[in-house]
Amino acid sequence: MTEEFDTTKPIYIQIIEKINKKIVRNEWKAGDKLPSVREMAVQTGVNPNTIQRTYSELERMGIVETRRGQGTFVTENMEVIEQLREQLKRDIVADFVRNMTELGFTLDDMIVSLKNYNGNEEGESNDSI
Structure with missing residues (x-):
């Protein structure tokens, strides 16, 4: 199932916003593992490179952390x-x-x-x- 995106804003920014809302709504709690890049790409219907950029930006913002060989997790920093x-x-x-x-x-x-x-x-x- 692919998502609809607004053509006036970069897709990776829209995905960041959706992830941030899930975190704020506590759908994804501190320490929760995010879907893999491939899984998220399939879920959203976008290129895996877009998801990688999304996760990299979220990590730069301190919202998620990537653990080598384990995946990407919501920060535990409340x-x-x-x-x-x-x-x-x-x-x-x-x-x-x-x-x-x-x-x-x-x-x-x-x-x-x-x-x-x-x-x-x-x-x-x-x-x-």
Whole structure:
């Protein structure tokens, strides 16, 4: 099963983002072994060289570590994982604020919207809970 990728961003960056989200969501825990380069290439439908680049970049970032002859593992450094979590949160908030500002909303409008948002598509208020 191959994945769909956004043509405006390099594939290896998109795979890094997906792996980072799995780590932050605790789907892949500290110390867990990642799929081999070949396995991940088959899962994502991309060239193994792309996965190798992905893993190399994640290792450079300190998010994973490669153990010769054993594979690639999620770092056990919880400080690195917490920093990743905070960075993803900041990025999402920055995107939200930028998008809302482009639409003409003020920070106060955004705060009211967030307080009233309860996760449904219709945007009904939390008062019904």
